Amino acid sequence: MKARVTVTLKAGVLDPQGQAIEGSLASLGFAGVKGVRQGKVFDLVLDGLDAEAAKAQLTQMCEKLLANTVIENYAIEILA
Amino acid sequence: MKAAVIVFPGLNRDRDMIAALTKIGGVAPAIVWHQDADIPDVDLIVIPGGFSYGDYLRCGAIAARSPIMDKVRERAARGVKVLGVCNGFQILIEAGLLPGALMRNTSLKFVCREVKLEVTATDNAFTRGYQKGQIIRCPVAHHDGNYFADAETLARLEGDGRVPFRYAEGTNPNGSIHDIAGILNAEKNVFGLMPHPENLIEAAHGGDDGRALFAALLDRAA
Numbered sequence: 692m693k694a695r696v697t698v699t700l701k702a703g704v705l706d707p708q709g710q711a712i713e714g715s716l717a718s719l720g721f722a723g724v725k726g727v728r729q730g731k732v733f734d735l736v737l738d739g740l741d742a743e744a745a746k747a748q749l750t751q752m753c754e755k756l757l758a759n760t761v762i763e764n765y766a767i768e769i770l771a
Numbered sequence: 772m773k774a775a776v777i778v779f780p781g782l783n784r785d786r787d788m789i790a791a792l793t794k795i796g797g798v799a800p801a802i803v804w805h806q807d808a809d810i811p812d813v814d815l816i817v818i819p820g821g822f823s824y825g826d827y828l829r830c831g832a833i834a835a836r837s838p839i840m841d842k843v844r845e846r847a848a849r850g851v852k853v854l855g856v857c858n859g860f861q862i863l864i865e866a867g868l869l870p871g872a873l874m875r876n877t878s879l880k881f882v883c884r885e886v887k888l889e890v891t892a893t894d895n896a897f898t899r900g901y902q903k904g905q906i907i908r909c910p911v912a913h914h915d916g917n918y919f920a921d922a923e924t925l926a927r928l929e930g931d932g933r934v935p936f937r938y939a940e941g942t943n944p945n946g947s948i949h950d951i952a953g954i955l956n957a958e959k960n961v962f963g964l965m966p967h968p969e970n971l972i973e974a975a976h977g978g979d980d981g982r983a984l985f986a987a988l989l990d991r992a993a
Contacts, residue, residue, distance in 0.1 A: 704919060705946070707877045756836060759829055759865070761872040762919060 692737045692745055693770040698758045699730035733757055742769050772989045774800035774815040777843065779834045782821030782858060784967065791969035792817065795982060796989035805839045813851065815988055816843055820857030820912075820967060830873060830915045831861030840866045852896055852988065853961040857913055860953070860963030869956055869963045870928070871920030876913070877946030883912040888952055888966060889939035892932040895959040900983030906939050907980040909966040916965035918947040918954070928954055936964055 700706050706728050713727040737745050746767060753765040774792050778785050785802075792800045801811045810816060824833035834840070840862070847853045847868055855863040863869045876882060888909050890901040901907065920928065925948065928934050936952040943950045945965070953964025968981025986992060 705874070705877070705917075707875055707879050707917075707946070711879055756828070756832065759832070759872055761870075761921075762874065 692740060692742070694735045694737055694745060694749055695768045695770055696733040696735065696749060696753060696757055697730060697766045697768070698733070698753075698763050699766075700728055701762055701764055704762045730763075745769060772796065772815065773798070773811070773813040774817060774989065775803050775810050775813040776800045776817045776819060777803045777805065777810070777839060778819075779805045779821075779823040779837065779862075781823045781825055782819055784820035784857065784969070787967070788817055788819035788856065788969045791972050791981075791985055792989070795972065795985040795991055797991070803839065805834070805837050807839065810839070810842050810846060815852045815854065816846060818843075818853070818855040818859030818862050819969075820859055823858055823862065826858070826915075829865065831858055831863075831865040834858075834862045835865035835867075844868060847956075847961050850958070850960055854897065854988070855961075855963040856967055856969065857911075857916075857965055860965055861915065863961060863963040868961050869954055870924045871918055871954070873915050873965070874917040874919050875915050876917050876944070881912070881914040882916075882944040883910075884944065885910050886942040886944055886952075886966060887939040888936045890935060891937050892935040892955075894932060895935060895955055895962070896988060897955070897962040897984055898935040898987070900987035908971060908978055909968055909981060910970045911944050911966045913945070913965055916945040916947065918945075918951040918965075920948065925949060927957075931957065933957070933959070935962070936966070 709727040709729045716724045749767045758765040861873050890905045893903050933955040938950040968984045971978050971981040
């Protein structure tokens with residue numbers, strides 16, 4: 692089973708890297724970019740779990756390691 | 772007063788910290804490798820700076836989940852003093868021993884320079900050797916020292932005198948909220964800070980403003 696975890700900064704948390712990327716896009720001539728927030732994507736391959744058990748385990752992984760829940764949100768997708 | 776220094780792979784300020792503790796305390800600290808089963812019976816545990824585990828995932832995140840940190844957590848709960856400097860501060864935050872988060876510097880640059888710190892609380896074991904309101908010099912060297920906490924946490928930290936060091940005179944090097952350079956836990960026996968007081972303890976360093984922190988911790992005259 693494959694799963695994808697997406698970790699993003701919570702609203703209101705300053706993202707200087709996103710701002711730098713936004714500035715760089717503007718300097719490349721991309722007009723109309725009103726905001727960039729940078730995040731992380733983790734692709735996981737899981738063995739021997741049904742979708743529900745996998746989701747529960749992925750939630751634990753996010754809470755314990757993959758995300759810093761002080762500043763980050765996470766989203767879990769079961770891909771196949 | 773016995774001290775131990777915890778060493779993780781990728782730290783690079785451990786020798787500076789060991790030298791400072793030895794010179795000021797008169798006794799070499801115990802050195803605890805991250806795979807050691809336990810920490811000797813000590814009064815002070817220090818986590819020095821560097822780039823533990825390459826700072827993969829987030830600064831300090833991997834080290835914070837290593838089994839030796841469970842031992843640090845147990846000792847801290849029993850009242851043993853714990854000091855984390857730079858990456859050590861990031862590790863203490865990731866381990867949940869201190870609140871908030873340390874994010875990328877707002878400049879996005881690694882800063883290696885001297886800053887000024889204002890001593891804003893002295894009723895704790897770490898900064899009791901200074902005067903309240905005193906401005907001291909201290910070096911910093913980090914990429915992710917931008918302290919952040921939600922409004923409720925900040926109000927608690929400020930209200931309980933848990934911010935003993937603040938960047939002073941416009942020297943905030945990283946964009947930290949409220950110019951916070953270091954914070955204490957609620958019991959005031961765990962202290963984390965981004966600056967490196969161990970790198971300013973004698974004339975050869977160009978000053979000794981960091982000395983009073985270790986002297987107070989190790990019960991030695993500054």
